[in-house]
Amino acid sequence: MIGEDDLIARHFAPIAGPGGLGLLDDAALLSPLPGHDLVITKDALVAGVHFFADDPPGAIARKALRVNLSDLAAKGAEPLGFLLGLGLPPGTDEAWIAAFAKGLGEDAKERACPLLGGDTVRSPGGLTLSITAIGTCEAGTMTRRGTGRAGHLLAVTGTIGDAALGLRLRLEPEAEWAKALSPKARAFLLDRYLLPRPRNALAASIHAHASAAMDVSDGLLGDAVKLAASARRGLAPRIALQGVPLSEAAREAVAIEPSLMRAALTGGDDYEILIAAEPGEVDALLAGCAASGCPAHVIGTLEESAAPEFIDADGKGVRFGALKFEHDWKS
């Protein structure tokens, strides 16, 4: 039986940064750069809601960190570090914790976002994680969500829908489309659900060229409506659906089962960045993203309009019942 102090000393102190003070104090210590703001985000994940309890522990840890890093990327901020709240179910063995900490430490190192502190508690109801990530940007320059304007173009990084389709594969592995999918496409989609790819490499381009941005976590179409509405009422997105970037694997799935397009556009867990930009900034934005290893694609505009418009390949408007995925605690 290992106590909390030993657990921290053995598995978490080795992945802590200097601000973590060896995880031996009541608090972490950060010395902000002069002239810089702090950008702080917190995402909680619960077994059975945000991941499967039997996912590999290292992948659970990476996902928890990465969904927070995605928020920092969307704000054009550079990561400084994170704190971890870890609720462990009774009977968690030390090998599980070691694997969890290993995955977490590798991601933290690779993304220059060290562990600064946290809390480990017993959680009889199942595994829960809560990460607070802290980033920084020059004072007054954080990329906001509600600063888009009519006429700005909308772009999105990477590809959309992969994680939502990966989740569908986990939930209904025996569906016809799932069985018809190539092994390569299946593996790609499953991996994208398990491990988001936060776009921190694009933070500088977003910071330099975006008029507004947010990370896409609850479904592209609903998040686009949210980005517009957070600027003001009467602003709405107009999106050409054929312009939404899909991976080869997602295209294969949609070709087998066209109704999956809806899941891809509204399903959530993308952890890509939705970016608004003035028309004169778009070329530089797209070039910056491509140069940083993750292309972005223009998918529409922000318009003076009471309602969003989603346009299909024939130029017709498409209606969606639910625009986004919302975790609801009553269900």
Next chain:
Amino acid sequence: MIGEDDLIARHFAPIAGPGGLGLLDDAALLSPLPGHDLVITKDALVAGVHFFADDPPGAIARKALRVNLSDLAAKGAEPLGFLLGLGLPPGTDEAWIAAFAKGLGEDAKERACPLLGGDTVRSPGGLTLSITAIGTCEAGTMTRRGTGRAGHLLAVTGTIGDAALGLRLRLEPEAEWAKALSPKARAFLLDRYLLPRPRNALAASIHAHASAAMDVSDGLLGDAVKLAASARRGLAPRIALQGVPLSEAAREAVAIEPSLMRAALTGGDDYEILIAAEPGEVDALLAGCAASGCPAHVIGTLEESAAPEFIDADGKGVRFGALKFEHDWKS
């Protein structure tokens, strides 16, 4: 049925500070004071482990915030704000959430520690909370845990053991001592378990006069050993047990059942501050604490010693089986 966005807009946005950006963005924004460090702490609480699921929702919220504020107080830091990770069990009704947010908002206002952001998720396994609190102090001056030295005096704020005895009253209300206790003492102890009193009013005195400090959350005696050991091996506390400040209610309980003294000294949940101070600083420390409305009392010293010493009223050493309360996730 209320969705996450509406819930945040109705109940949490009204208690957010300016840095929370209306809780409408991906992240919170903090502009640190020039020449100041940030002090960051995170404590998680789980229903059935750290509080009772049927505690009043406002009290659960206050406790979650207060245990974090206690860490900031121990570091001599002034609160700037906090983020809340809230895992709600299925079926949580809006009245519960409203009461939770009301208690949280009142505490946040009273203690000048506004809500900055967070995340609300569904938690099928029961209510979980994770708060990250952020404080500040002049650069390089955070009161550390591991900076006590041999010959420094140990003091503790407030009174010790009240919350531990309050928890015992919750767990064994029909015990002989519980039934013999006066209604006033019972109410006092129960309240101290339900609602910690973090000593943020003492932060300036601690900052000015302590050589080291930590908050007492896992039991006074074990935490004193921890404070000493975090400086280095071979440093240990020597504590005169009769000097440990007890409330009138705790003295009444111990008079009825002397064995409760052990629970008071090792039981945890005190959320008082254990302070080490150079002998020349002690008078000013005690005067500052008293002037700020919460007296501190000298209870011992830090000594060059391989083992702690706990001395009773007759000058004899007392041995304790377990020095502290540790939440263990294997039990």
